[in-house]
Amino acid sequence: MSEVCNVALLGQKFMGRAHSNAYQKAGRFFNLPRTPVMHTIAGLDLIALAPFADRWGWRNYSTTWKDVVKNPEIDLVDVSTPNYMHAEQALAALSAGKHVACEKPLAHTLRDARAMKNAALRARRCKTFVWYNFRRCPAAALAHRLVKEGRLGRVLHVRASYLQSWGGPETPLVWRFQKKYAGSGAHGDLNAHIVDLARFVTGQEIVEVCGAIAETFVPERPLPSAGRGPIPGAMPARRQMGKSDVDDCVLFLARFKDGAVGSFEASRVATGHLNNNSIELNGELGALRFSFEDMNVLWLFDSREPKQTAGWRRIVCTTAGEHPYAGAWWPEGCPIGYEHTFVNMVADMMAVLGGEEPTVPLPDFADAYETQRVLEAATLAAKHRAAVKLTEIK
Numbered sequence: 001m002s003e004v005c006n007v008a009l010l011g012q013k014f015m016g017r018a019h020s021n022a023y024q025k026a027g028r029f030f031n032l033p034r035t036p037v038m039h040t041i042a043g044l045d046l047i048a049l050a051p052f053a054d055r056w057g058w059r060n061y062s063t064t065w066k067d068v069v070k071n072p073e074i075d076l077v078d079v080s081t082p083n084y085m086h087a088e089q090a091l092a093a094l095s096a097g098k099h100v101a102c103e104k105p106l107a108h109t110l111r112d113a114r115a116m117k118n119a120a121l122r123a124r125r126c127k128t129f130v131w132y133n134f135r136r137c138p139a140a141a142l143a144h145r146l147v148k149e150g151r152l153g154r155v156l157h158v159r160a161s162y163l164q165s166w167g168g169p170e171t172p173l174v175w176r177f178q179k180k181y182a183g184s185g186a187h188g189d190l191n192a193h194i195v196d197l198a199r200f201v202t203g204q205e206i207v208e209v210c211g212a213i214a215e216t217f218v219p220e221r222p223l224p225s226a227g228r229g230p231i232p233g234a235m236p237a238r239r240q241m242g243k244s245d246v247d248d249c250v251l252f253l254a255r256f257k258d259g260a261v262g263s264f265e266a267s268r269v270a271t272g273h274l275n276n277n278s279i280e281l282n283g284e285l286g287a288l289r290f291s292f293e294d295m296n297v298l299w300l301f302d303s304r305e306p307k308q309t310a311g312w313r314r315i316v317c318t319t320a321g322e323h324p325y326a327g328a329w330w331p332e333g334c335p336i337g338y339e340h341t342f343v344n345m346v347a348d349m350m351a352v353l354g355g356e357e358p359t360v361p362l363p364d365f366a367d368a369y370e371t372q373r374v375l376e377a378a379t380l381a382a383k384h385r386a387a388v389k390l391t392e393i394k
Contacts, residue, residue, distance in 0.1 A: 004075075005034040005353055008068045008098075010089055011080035012043035012052045015103055015131075019080055020056035022342035029328045030347040033354025036076075042068045069093045076353070079103060080131075083188065084181045087112035090365075094123040101129040101349060105192040105375065106368040108183025110393070113372040120365040129349050130368040132196040134277060136344035138317040138336070139298035141324035141360045143201045143281075143288050146300070152283030158198050158254075158262035160279040162190035167248055167268030173221040177244040185246030187214065187375060190266035190277075196363060196371045197279055198264070204256040206374050208389045212252035212382035217269055218244055252378040264378075296335040324359050 009019055023036045041058040042065040043049045053061040062068050069077050069092050077093035079086055079102040086107045093100045100120075107113040120128045134140055147155065167177075167186070175181040182188060199205060220241045249267035256262060270276075277292035287301040289312075298315045318335060320327035325344045329336050348358035363371075377388040 002033050002035045002354065004037045005350060006037050006039040006073050006075045007078060008040045008042065008071070008074045008076070009038075009058070009078045009080060010042045010065050010068070010085075011103075012041060012045065012049055013080075015080035016041070016043070016052070017056070018339060018342050019078055019131075019346075020058070021339055022346040024057055025339075025343045026346035026350065029343065030350075032347060032350040033356055034350045036346060036350060039074060040068050040071065065089060066092060069098060070096050074098060076101060076349075082175045082181050083108035083183050087116055090116050090128075091119050094119045094126050094128075097123070097126060099127045099129075099353060100365075101131065102365070102368075103131045104196070104368065104371075105183070105188045106130060106365060106372050108181070108188070110372055110376045113369050114394075117365045117369040127349075127352055128365040129345075129352075130363045130365065131342070131345065132193065132200075132363050132368070132371075133341040133345050134193055134197055134292060135200050135360060135363070136325065136341040136348070137290070137292065137295050138323045138325050139290050139296060139315070140197065140201065140279075142298050142315070142317055143279075143290055144203075144360055145324070146288065147201055147281065147283075148203060151286055151300075151302075152281060152288065153285030155202055155204070155256070155258070155260045155281055155283045157282040158202060158256065158260055158279070160194035160198050160262065161265040161276070162186075162194045162267075162278075163265070163270035163273035163276045164190065164268045165271050165273050167218070169218045169221070171218075171221060172224040173242040173244060174224060177221055177246055179245045182246055184250075184375070184379065185216070185244075185248055186266040186268045187247050187250040187379065190268070191250055191252075191264055191378070192371055192375060193277060194264055194266065194279060195374045196368070197277070198262060199371065200361070200363075201279060201281065202256060202260065204258050204260065205370060206254045206262070206377075206390060207257050208255040208387060209374065209377040209381045210253040210255060210387045211385075212250065212378045214247040214250045214379070214382035216244060216246065217248045220244060250378060250382065252381060254374070254378075295338075 040060040076099040223240045251265045254262040280289035289299045317323040373393045381388045
């Protein structure tokens with residue numbers, strides 16, 4: 001039997017569900033050197049917390065996260081709370097000698113992200129992980145391998161976008177639209193993913209943000225409903241509004257260390273797009289492209305093929321032994337979904353904690369800090385309408 005890993009999860013909302021499902025499923029589909037045990041979940045909403053723990057399989061629950069991270073029975077603390085809470089909770093967990101997994105972006109400010117990175121470096125016995133789960137799509141992981149093998153030759157262009165449409169004017173003023181809680185809007189939420197994906201697939205660091213645009217299209221949003229609806233027959237009450245002080249979209253241009261140029265675009269108001277996280281690379285010998293809305297497919301172009309038959313090749317990444325993670329799941333041709341990227345990540349985390357290699361590299365706090373530096377550079381570039389070198393972002 002493998003050694004157990006007692007997990008404490010901080011947060012019970014959207015990511016709490018995704019992470020809970022992953023801890024439940026990882027040991028059923030992967031042979032793990034350490035088995036995650038769902039020990040305790042911590043959250044603020046006591047009324048919802050007990051049903052959540054029962055439904056998702058947590059043995060214990062608590063509304064006091066500080067006590068949870070100090071519990072000597074806990075091995076791994078998983079931080080899935082709003083961005084502004086990441087630093088305090090992760091630092092407390094590292095101080096208590098725990099391994100830490102943290103949702104992205106690493107923190108809501110560069111200063112907090114730096115503190116987290118430095119604390120992780122000091123806590124040498126503690127492993128850290130950041131939930132950039134799109135690395136765990138078999139197609140994205142295959143793209144990483146193909147670039148590493150030199151199939152594209154020298155990479156010249158990187159174009160990445162993450163487009164959503166849920167953030168229109170009717171969307172309430174939840175924490176994601178408030179800078180004090182989120183740090184930024186679409187930038188930290190979506191550009192964080194595609195910057196990480198670009199760094200992961202290319203194996204290159206961004207060295208300069210050459211220009212950027214940040215825009216808030218919806219400056220006011222309705223406050224979340226906090227009571228009963230209007231009395232029947234009464235005049236409808238005027239909605240209370242609050243200020244949204246984060247970006248709705250951010251676009252920026254960048255240069256990579258080995259000479260490639262890149263474009264990045266993130267938006268929550270891109271009409272017609274639900275969750276379109278996509279990246280394309282053009283190299284001297286070939287090209288590839290990936291879109292999460294068709295997440296089991298990677299498109300590959302080989303420029304060395306005869307022009308008579310040359311063209312984009314559609315690769316369905318479901319073949320065991322050929323495509324990363326595919327062997328753990330279903331028969332060839334049977335696709336996986338969004339939730340499986342989290343399961344794949346739990347499997348890789350347990351591999352690392354058990355002294356084994358992950359299927360593809362996992363981002364730790366130091367790795368995620370590099371993505372945070374790029375986000376900061378783009379923010380400054382948009383603010384000052386100027387290019388920003390990454391050497392200026394410490």
